[in-house]
Amino acid sequence: MKRVTAFFAGLLFGAGLLLGGMTQPSKVNGFLDVMGTWNPSLMFVMVGGIATHGALFRWVTRRPSPLLEPRFMIPTRKDIDAPLIVGAALFGVGWGLGGFCPGPGLVSVTQGGNALTFVGAMMLGMRLHSLRAR
C-alpha cells in the first residue's frame, strides 16, 4: 500500500515541479540572477506550495496519527548549527552552478545529458556524506 501511495505522491510532486518550471535550469538561473535579467516566476512555486501545504498541514496534524504509520515524524529541532548553514551554503552554490535542485534533477533524469550527470554526481555527494558521517 505504501508503495502505491508513495509512487502517486512522487508523481504529483513531479508534475508540480514540471508545471512550475523548476525543471528548466535556465529559469532557475534567471531566478537567482537578481543582478541580471531577474525572472521572479519561480518565487510563485514557493508561494503556491506554502499556501497549499499551510492550509492542509493543520488539518492533517490534528489527527492522532497518519494513515499508514503509527506516528508523525516532523522535525522539532530549533538550534542553528554550523552543519545547517555550511550545508545550505554548499547546496546554494551547487544550485546556482547547475540550475538543478534534487527534485527537478530526478524529474529530468530521463532526459539524459546534464540532468543525468547531475543526479549521478548528487548521489555520489550523498554517499560521501554518509561515509563521513559514520
Next chain:
Amino acid sequence: MHPFTAALLGGALVGLSASLLLLLQGRIAGISGILGGLVPPTAGDADWRVAFVAGLLAAGAMATVAAPEAFDAAPLRTVGVTAVAGLLVGYGTRLGNGCTSGHGICGLTRLSVRSLASVATFMLAGGVTVFVVEHLLGGLR
C-alpha cells in the same frame, strides 16, 4: 498560461503532494532526505523511497512525450560544471538536512527557524554563485 500562474499551480501540486505524504506516512516531503535514505538503503525503509523517486521519474518520462517544453532545449552549463554542482548539492543537502522542498516548502510552512536560516543561506549562496558565473565568468556554457 502565464508563467506566474503555472508556477503558482505547480507549487500548489507540490504542496498537495507534501500534504499527502504527511497524511499517509507522517513524513516531510524532502527530496534530498528521501533520496539520501537510499544512499545507502536500509532494509525495511527503502520501498516507499524507491516508489516516490519512481513517481518523480515517471512524471518526467511522461512530460518528455506530453510536454517537452517543460525541459530546456540546451544545457545551461558544461558537463564538468554540472558534475561539480551535483556533488555540492548532494553533500550540502545531507549536511544541512534538506533542500528546496524539505526546508523551502515544508519547513517554511511550519515556520521552522532552522528552515528559515537554511533558505536564506542557500538563496544567498545561489544568488552570489549565479552573479559570479554569469557576470564574471561568462556563463560557463
